[in-house]
Amino acid sequence: MSREFSLAEIFQLGYYWETKILLTAVKLDVFSALDGKPKTAKEVAGRIGAHEPTLTLLLNALVPMRLLTKEGDLYGNSSTAEKHLVRHSSQYIGHLLVLHDAEWNNWGKLEETIRTGRRPVDRHVFETDPELGSNVLAVLHRIGQQSGPDLAKRLKLAGRERLLDLGGGAGTNAIAFCRVYPELTATVFDLPATLGLTERTVKEAGLEARIALLPGDFNRDTLGGPYDVALMSDILHYQTFESNEALVGKVFAHLAPGGRLVIKDRFLDEAGTGPAWTTAFAMHILVNTQQGGCYKTGDAMSWMTKAGFTSVTELEKTAVVQGVKNREA
């Protein structure tokens, strides 16, 4: 039996003031305005175009949150803010917080969504704001450098030559996979607006000769190939069950005999109550996509079986599913 919550813990669960204070400060780019030497509220207000007395309240609230310091009437960035919240810092993660802020109003419609089943948006961020989408992918690419190599090694792809990274985003996985397997070449298929970022990351990795970029809409356009391995990483939760079923069937047709499809996603367990993060992510997908959802590994396995994959296995619980296409197929 789980222990009872204290009242303080219940209130803490329902508390979001500091969240919105941080998101607003990042949206207003307060931390970049404070880069360099400490400044008064008046100077910061002048730089970001804000109402000084109101901005002062915001700046004061950021001090006990340990994001700003205050000496007399001069505000400065804490070392954390300087490193992660100043725009030109190489470790800036603000794009991700700006995305959370952009989604704030959608979350405000959660009650209505649950009452009516109607969602507040008609497209997802990669379609509505490709620049923000790419900025967020760039942050995730930088902070998620370790997950790609780990996945590549676990999949044991030695001997495979052609990889399709479908909806490959910044190319994080394609780059990691090519580094782990020197004989591998990859195609990153993604929306044209996203591939500008991919071009940069592939170039930075020095892998232009081994990673090709293919622009298109994976639901409508041909995917090239044939491929020995296809990866669908974190793309299926933006789509309906039926679109995913059709997409998995389409990928099957673009795989060579003996080819493999690997789906990595945020799957829910059978009861739908775990993993904990994914249950909250399912709510995020509910209010921020027109038709996405968090599925179960059993769903992905059924899409694969229906497509014609013969050997279908869950490689990692609630995370990775693999299907192998028969050599005679």
Ligand SMILES: C[S@@+](CC[C@H](N)C(=O)[O-])C[C@H]1O[C@@H](n2cnc3c(N)ncnc32)[C@H](O)[C@@H]1O
């Ligand atoms: C959450 S990101 C995942 C990126 C990458 N696979 C990873 O795991 O890091 C989703 C990606 O799907 C792409 N995408 C969404 N809808 C698409 C579509 N209809 N056709 C092609 N790409 C699409 C987006 O541009 C984005 O790069």
